[in-house]
Amino acid sequence: MKCIDLKCEYQRNPIGIDVKKPRFSWEIVSKKKNVIQRAYQIQCSNNENFEERYLIWDTGLVSSNQSNQIVYKGVELSAFDRVYWRVMVETNEGASAFSDVAYFEMGFLDTQWLGKWITSDVKFHANEQCPILKKNIVLTDTPTSARMYITSLGMYQSAINNNKVNQDLLAPGWTSYNHHLQYQTYDIKDMLVKGENEIAITLGSGWYMGRIGFKKDGRPENRYGDTVAMLAQIEVKYADGQSQIIATDASWKSDQSAILFSGIYDGEYYDARKESTKNYDELSWVRVYKPENQFDIVGQVTPGVRVIDEISPIELITTPNGDKVLDFGQNMVGGVKVSAQGNKGDRIYLKHGEIMLNNEFYNINMRSAKTEVLYTLKGEGVETFEPHFTFFGFRYVKIEEYPGDIDINQFKGIVISSDIEYNGMFSCSNDKVNKLYENIVWGQKGNFVDVPTDCPQRDERLGWTADTQVFAATACYNAMSVTFYDKWLKDVIFDQLPNGAVPFVVPDVMRNSGTCSAWGDAATIVPYTLYRFYKDQTILERQYDSMKKWVEYIRAQGETETLWNTGFQFNDWLAKDGYGLSTRHGATPKDLIATAMFYYSTTILVKSAQILGYSDDIEEYTDLAERIKQTFNYEFVTESGRVSGETQTAYTLALHFHLLDEKNVKIAAKHLVELVRREEHRITTGFVGTPYIAHVLSKNGYNEDAYRMLLNEECPGWLYQINMGATTIWERWDSLLPDGSINPGTMNSFNHYAYGSIAQWLFEVVLGITPNSGFQTFNIAPKPNRLLSFAKGGINTLYGRIESMWEINEETITVSLAIPCNTTAKVYLPGICEQDLDETVKYEIENNELVITLGSGNYVFTYSSNGLE
Known part of the structure; x- marks a missing residue:
């Protein structure tokens, strides 16, 4: 039994973190079954040997099964402190030894930078050469430790003695620059030598002042400023205890690089003939620069590009x-x-x-x-x-x-x-579905370039909020996505308008472009998704006011406070149930979608208030949600259970969000499946309905229809794209038409991950893996179907790896599971397999399903396939 994969703020051995009370996590591994942590002990030291005199926090043995989100409560940490830590646990199956030692290192915290912002002596424009800022420094000895702390207005690449420092690309990343700017921390000890060293920082326009966004406000460039600049501080320590600090100031010099132009949309021009051969003494002096905007400079929280x-x-x-x-x-x-x-x-x-x-x-x-x-x-x-x-x-x-x-x-x-960790896996007996999943992962990688973008290729590449929220759960199944979204959600707070409106894109380079349902709902859906997967109450609590402001914004929009029937709506974007190839908004009534999403966000707000203990809000918004539901049924549902619009999306939202009266649930589900079968299992939903429709079918007794929709190879459908040679997910169901010609619509990205949200259904229904809150408890309820002969996959959680596999033979189904230590799974199997279970297995029957509660370990269940669809 041992503790492994120690993390601080979700990172292994991070340096330059700006969290005053960082959080710890670890995994427990053991060959024994049913292992549950009963207690833990964390020790933090400012020395690797953990002698008592060096300890700055020793929890002693704490009775708890908590193994992540544990907040540091030791001696107050100061800027640049390096802390070593280790953990041991006691479990119901014995105790571990102390783990291997991990460490974390603080960043600036509240300490002021000693450096000043500097820029080239020649004012930089986006269509001129990129400048290089240089400094020759002399070290009195070989350093025992050295850190570079650096950020920029624009992008930077740093080098020491002609060796590239930052492996992060496009640094310092894209944030709401008017409010906060990230800095990076690099270990440069092995790059520096005793004697003279050359520091060279090349700057580019990037998102800060290059062309980005649309021209609606007449400002295709210089969205945040018109000058690239940099701020850096190098801290060197020697064996004798002495230290040396080199900071950016007027003593630095500047030169022009061979990069004649570099822009996000347009590319790069490089003329190697213009690579500088000037001596250091021949260079121009830099210009000290004072940024126009007041912003916080914060340590990077997510792995860089x-x-x-x-x-x-x-x-x-x-x-x-x-x-x-x-x-x-x-x-x-x-x-x-x-x-x-x-x-x-x-x-x-x-x-x-x-x-x-x-x-x-x-x-x-x-x-x-x-x-x-x-x-x-x-x-x-x-x-x-x-x-x-x-x-x-x-x-x-x-x-x-x-x-x-x-x-x-x-x-x-x-x-x-x-560079987040991709550890989700799904495969099955259908090679085209396997290719689909591969394409979904490629789409996520391509659109996770510092911010969650809609597309990575054309003159857009923006943080569209709807794309982000519909894919968030899939992203968390595919990869450890929490810090990536954490960074972006901070910008949601910064760019949310005073009246609560959430812009179409975040960061908001379109400048108050507007808002609408399903787009602005990212403010509620994404934080709650992170709570479901990681039980990160810190993020949920930070975002709560933003979530509440969004719900209150909607509340103020309609003719009544429970009906959103005003303003612009993207609606069920790019749905195929409208008319003509250029249709964008779909056929579902826009007021229906807006009000349904209003209800969904309000119910999420209620759940969040319950988690955080905000009793007044629980009462108020529970009442609001109930009244929105009543309004929805009055406005959009007939007495016979039909939903306005008679579209796949209309029925899907009404059923998935539990908006219908109980008497109408089966009726509406029947109408939905009739629509699906009428289309021969072709999907006609757009961005809003697609994430939920397969879930609704499976949950309401039409699991085979969900499978058939997945496996449909005609347009519109997921496997149609595979047959047409797709290697990522398309923006439109028919970006390429069946005859091989291109869709004539003006928007036609071939790497747009929204429709890849079907992977959530692959994990939650086909494999059956669903979190409760953070996966310490979770469900495994696979729903096999004979249209596939097997399916298998798994995800890494903060507790370890969960795996689920099933295989259908002629007469039996075999389900194989792996459950990590310190977790408990409720496994749902068909009631017909009760007679085949070992007598030692504890179970109960719920709604004709066998419910088995299992602790950690590997398990195999085999039961009759009679009655399987």
Whole structure:
């Protein structure tokens, strides 16, 4: 028995955290079954040997089964403190030894930066060269410890002695810059040497002042400011106890880089002939800069954007028009690393696109985004280039110019994403469904580039709120997504308007663009989703006022306080039950969707108030929710149980949100399945209905219809996209039409993860894994169907890995489960298998289902398949 995977604030051995009372977690592993933690002991020390004189917190033995979200309560921590910690546990099956030692290191906390903001002596514009800010420093000895704390207005890349410091790309990341800005902390001890060292920081415009968002306000550039600048502080410690601090100030110097232009949408131009050869003494002095906005500078809370993979092209295509196009075989996000040898002034010119149309390169769907790279050679041997401050969503790369013959081995696709842990897994007997799940994960990686975006390729790439909320649960099944969303939710608070409206996009570069149902509901849905998966009460409590303000905003909108029937609505975005290929809003009545989502957000607010103990709000919003339900039934439901609009989404929302009177539930479910069968199991829902429809079918006795909808290969449907060659999830069900032509709509992304929300159903229904709150207790209720012969998968939780598998043979079904230590699962199986259970198994019967309560361990159940759909 041992404790493993110690984490502080969800990270392993983090440095530069700005949480005064950080939280701890660990996993328990044991070969024994039914292991439950009874007590824990945490020790924190400012020295690795944990002698009593060095301890700053020793909990003693605490009677508790809690193994995560445990708040530090020791000696008050100061800026830059390094703390070592370990844990041991007592369980019902014995005690562990103390774990291996972990550590965490504080950031600035409330300490003031010693450095000043500096910028190039020449005022920087987005269409000019990117500047480099430099400092030569002299160290009196080899350091025993060294940290670089750094941030920027715009993006930065840092180097010491020509070695790249930050593995984080696009740093410091995108936040609501008017309110807060992240800094990163890097361990640079091994990069510094005794004597002279060169520090070089290159700056790019990035989201801060480059072209981002739409032009509705006439400001395609300089959304937050018109000057790139940087702030840095280097802290060096020596063996003799002495220390040295190097901070940004007027003594730094500036130069121009060879990056002539770099923008999020348009790409990058690099002229290697302009790489500076100036001596340090020849450089210009920097200019000390005072930012216009007042903002907090906070430590990064989520893993940065990193290179997560490299892909080789699978083919060099010569098109009918004679163009040369590389196919990387996968719609990916990042850039291309290319090598070439040529004469001075030769050029490499690349354009990026997602599809081939009629065997020709196609990137019109990028709209105004140029998505190009232009590299000019200096003519000195083999030269290698990859972009610095931009990224692309692409599968195909058109080579407009290249010196000499094209060798595909000289090209690598560099895949980037926020570097969170992907540990979810799903597979089954249908290879097309397996490809679908693979595409869903690729879509998440491509749209998790520091913020949850709608798409990663065209002139958009914004934090659309609806896309975020419909995919949040799927994202948490696929990966450890909590810190990623934690960062984004802080911006929801900052960018929410005083009246409670939540912008369409966060960060809000569209400047108060508006709000509507299902988009603004991200303010309630995402925090509560994180609570379900991670039991993070800290996030829920921080977001609660924002959640409440959103519900109150809706309450003030309609003709009455329980009906939202005013204003603009995106509605069931891109649903296929409207008319014509260009239909965007679907056929479901917009007032129905708005009021249904109003009810859903209000019920989430009630649950959150119950968790947080806000008794007054529980009473008030329970009453409000009940009155919204009454209004919904009065306005949108007939006496015979029909729901206005008669669409898949209308019935889905009414059933999934429990809006119907009990007498109408079975009737509405029957109407829904009739609609589904009438469409021959083609799905017609849009962004709002899609996340829920399969759940509703399975829950209401139509599990086989949910499976058939999943497995439908006609348009619209998930496997239709697979048959058409998709490697990610499309924005539209028919981004490519059945004849291979492209949908003529002006919005046509081939990497848009909203419809990938079906993976939540794969985990919760097919595999049956559902959290209660944080997975210390959870359900496993798989619903097999003969349309698949097996399904298997699992997820990593804060307690360890949960796995579920089932296989259908001719006469039996075998269910195999893995349950981690310190958790309890309620396993739901058909009542018919009661006679086959071992007499030692404790169970009860609920609603004709067998309910077995299990502790940790591996289990196998085999029962008759008679009666299975």
